[in-house]
Amino acid sequence: MKPSTRPYSRHSREVARVLGLMIHNARIERKMTIEQLAERAGVSRGLVQRAEQGDMGCAIGAVLEMATIVGVPLFTADHSVMNFYTRNLEKTFALLPSTVHTSKKVVKDDF
Numbered sequence: 001m002k003p004s005t006r007p008y009s010r011h012s013r014e015v016a017r018v019l020g021l022m023i024h025n026a027r028i029e030r031k032m033t034i035e036q037l038a039e040r041a042g043v044s045r046g047l048v049q050r051a052e053q054g055d056m057g058c059a060i061g062a063v064l065e066m067a068t069i070v071g072v073p074l075f076t077a078d079h080s081v082m083n084f085y086t087r088n089l090e091k092t093f094a095l096l097p098s099t100v101h102t103s104k105k106v107v108k109d110d111f
């Protein structure tokens with residue numbers, strides 16, 4: 001059974017909040033309503049509102065699509081740069097072993 005609430009680090013919550021505020025601000029600057037953004041992104045009004053509030057339960061794909069629609073710069077719009085990063089990371093992953101042993105060490109990730 002999936003837990004009702006998942007613990008997130010403070011940093012992750014802050015990043016989600018900042019991205020939500022950036023989406024909200026860009027939507028307002030473009031004089032776009034919540035309904036218009038929801039329709040263009042193919043999501044509900046409630047999901048747009050939750051994403052703009054930094055809700056950690058929103059699907060990452062939907063949030064990224066909203067950010068793209070309103071023009072929030074996520075990485076770069078230059079496809080050649082994105083392809084360069086993708087190819088290099090894929091090469092790096094290809095060099096790694098196919099299985100990774102899990103660490104027995106407890107990680108403190110509350111930043």
